[in-house]
Amino acid sequence: MKTVFRKAAVLAAFSSYLLPLQAAAANSELDVSGFATLAYGKTFSDKEEGTVSSIPQEGEYRDFNKFGLRLDADLEDNLTFTAQIVANGVNDYEPNVDWLFVTYNFMPTLSLSVGKVRMPLYMYSDYLDVSYAYQWISPPQSVYGVPSISSTEGVKLAWTADMGGQWTSEMLLWTGKTQEFEAALGSDLIIENGVGFAWAIERDWLTLRAVYFGGKATADTSAATADLFDGLALIEGNVQQQTADPSYSLNGVREDFEFVEDDAVFMGLGAFMDFEYAFFGAEATMITMDKNVAVGDLKSYYAMAGVRLPGDWSVSLTYSVNDDKANEEVYEDFQTITADHAAIPLFAPDADGNMAPYMLNDTTQATVAHIVQGTVTGIEAQTYEESQTYTLGARWDFHRSAAFKMEYLHQIRDGMNGNTAEISTTDADAFRVALDLVF
Amino acid sequence: MTFRMLKLITCLMVLSLGLPSFSAAETVVVVHPDNKNSLDAVIIRKIYLSKNKSFPNGDKVAIFDLPEGNKTRDEFRDKVLRKSASRLSSYWARMLFSSKGKPPKVLSGADEVKDMISSNPSAIAYLDARDVDSSVKVVLHVK
Numbered sequence: 001m002k003t004v005f006r007k008a009a010v011l012a013a014f015s016s017y018l019l020p021l022q023a024a025a026a027n028s029e030l031d032v033s034g035f036a037t038l039a040y041g042k043t044f045s046d047k048e049e050g051t052v053s054s055i056p057q058e059g060e061y062r063d064f065n066k067f068g069l070r071l072d073a074d075l076e077d078n079l080t081f082t083a084q085i086v087a088n089g090v091n092d093y094e095p096n097v098d099w100l101f102v103t104y105n106f107m108p109t110l111s112l113s114v115g116k117v118r119m120p121l122y123m124y125s126d127y128l129d130v131s132y133a134y135q136w137i138s139p140p141q142s143v144y145g146v147p148s149i150s151s152t153e154g155v156k157l158a159w160t161a162d163m164g165g166q167w168t169s170e171m172l173l174w175t176g177k178t179q180e181f182e183a184a185l186g187s188d189l190i191i192e193n194g195v196g197f198a199w200a201i202e203r204d205w206l207t208l209r210a211v212y213f214g215g216k217a218t219a220d221t222s223a224a225t226a227d228l229f230d231g232l233a234l235i236e237g238n239v240q241q242q243t244a245d246p247s248y249s250l251n252g253v254r255e256d257f258e259f260v261e262d263d264a265v266f267m268g269l270g271a272f273m274d275f276e277y278a279f280f281g282a283e284a285t286m287i288t289m290d291k292n293v294a295v296g297d298l299k300s301y302y303a304m305a306g307v308r309l310p311g312d313w314s315v316s317l318t319y320s321v322n323d324d325k326a327n328e329e330v331y332e333d334f335q336t337i338t339a340d341h342a343a344i345p346l347f348a349p350d351a352d353g354n355m356a357p358y359m360l361n362d363t364t365q366a367t368v369a370h371i372v373q374g375t376v377t378g379i380e381a382q383t384y385e386e387s388q389t390y391t392l393g394a395r396w397d398f399h400r401s402a403a404f405k406m407e408y409l410h411q412i413r414d415g416m417n418g419n420t421a422e423i424s425t426t427d428a429d430a431f432r433v434a435l436d437l438v439f
Numbered sequence: 440m441t442f443r444m445l446k447l448i449t450c451l452m453v454l455s456l457g458l459p460s461f462s463a464a465e466t467v468v469v470v471h472p473d474n475k476n477s478l479d480a481v482i483i484r485k486i487y488l489s490k491n492k493s494f495p496n497g498d499k500v501a502i503f504d505l506p507e508g509n510k511t512r513d514e515f516r517d518k519v520l521r522k523s524a525s526r527l528s529s530y531w532a533r534m535l536f537s538s539k540g541k542p543p544k545v546l547s548g549a550d551e552v553k554d555m556i557s558s559n560p561s562a563i564a565y566l567d568a569r570d571v572d573s574s575v576k577v578v579l580h581v582k
Contacts, residue, residue, distance in 0.1 A: 276521070
């Protein structure tokens with residue numbers, strides 16, 4: 001699993017200007033370890049666009065392949081350096097620095113890491129890319145899909161404690177700034193002033209975990225909101241003109257759409273039970289945001305049960321649920337504008353100078369109605385998703401550092417049409433196989 | 440209590456006392472002779488799974504393994520760590536890639552274990568009881 005080089009030997013291979021360093025680092029060690037996954041997946045669906053866990057219908061040989069290399073340098077005197085570089089098939093194998101940090105161990109049980117560290121949002125966050133380390137080919141997407149951001153540039157404090165008997169405790173406290181591509185938004189998600197806390201207690205057969213993370217979230221959603229903002233300006237202009245009240249403003253609604261420094265909170269609970277012949281796991285997550293259209297109230301969970309069979313085989317069944325709804329407050333804001341617009345007495349001076357009922361011209365009225373109605377259903381449709389996924393998986397540890405996995409996924413998904421607000425149910429199945437390695 | 444039952448119990452006691460001498464190989468856990476920590480199977484398991492990174496007195500700990508395929512290693516894994524080889528391998532992948540711990544360093548055999556233990560006060564390892572000598576201190580007989 002890991003290869004140890006005497007650092008002195010490595011350095012000796014370099015030119016002589018490194019000699020002073022060699023003397024200083026003669027006893028430090030460099031561990032190189034790595035992992036790889038080679039996978040194939042294919043979705044079977046009646047609908048043209050249906051996918052399960054991002055597995056395409058035409059079959060995918062490349063996107064799920066990944067390779068990672070990790071360096072751990074023990075610099076002595078309680079200081080270590082870690083870097084992990086991962087190349088994903090989905091990103092054309094372009095290497096990405098996932099981890100880059102220095103850790104200082106105040107004592108064996110207390111350490112502080114500084115740099116680019118993994119945010120432990122999920123139970124499997126720390127080794128999310130190392131598929132060999134868990135039962136599935138990838139963890140349930142309903143839970144692990146949002147947020148897909150995984151690291152933060154900042155500091156992480158780790159404290160482990162022996163709670164007596166079989167029990168141990170691990171607390172993690174981290175803070176920093178994150179900027180990573182968020183798949184669900186299709187753009188970068190920036191989280192500033194992020195503060196997170198995770199606590200796990202475990203004994204030989206049981207792990208229990210809770211996590212909280214909060215911060216100010218910003219994302220560029222201007223392309224999606226451009227038309228709407230034009231529409232809001234049109235409504236404002238009309239109402240201001242007709243009511244002769246220049247203070248009429250829809251800024252409250254605009255703020256709902258502006259994804260700028262919105263308060264975001266992520267909470268999660270997890271449990272894992274590990275027995276000789278059976279294992280059970282469950283995780284639930286919840287995301288709430290302060291009045292934001294792009295992200296509603298997101299809830300998801302999974303429960304998994306597995307058995308270990310002779311010959312290093314194990315079989316598991318996972319049930320996962322995604323239950324995402326539009327943010328209620330945003331929805332209410334929109335109902336308010338529609339009502340406002342209908343209730344405002346639209347009077348204007350007629351040809352004789354008398355106030356008379358005023359009609360928006362048909363085109364403007366149609367545009368406004370269309371935009372408002374379209375936006376309301378659009379919000380619902382965009383954030384609405386209810387899906388249930390069953391995953392039947394098998395893992396075979398055929399080698400000391402390699403595992404072969406097969407999975408069959410069945411997904412039932414309710415989606416909402418953005419134009420008609422109709423809810424339709426889609427069934428889809430997918431199959432995937434993978435070979436996982438660690439070294 | 441009947442005489443017959445007493446006789447049976449006596450037989451069982453004699454048998455159980457005699458058992459260690461019948462068993463072909465016994466695995467023992469060893470530390471540096473100056474290590475004064477009291478260690479039981481529960482604490483040793485936590486130390487060997489890198490859940491505890493220090494001895495009960497707070498001193499740093501370094502863990503060592505015998506080579507793969509070694510019978511003493513398998514016995515220690517089965518009885519103290521209580522995990523199959525593949526479960527343990529996944530476990531170390533999780534610990535290593537989450538920076539929580541590294542698997543034990545593998546030593547070549549009993550001689551190297553004894554050299555390491557006698558020269559390194561933080562070291563802990565296991566041996567076949569027949570390989571034990573005065574350079575190491577036995578803290579646990581694996582049952």
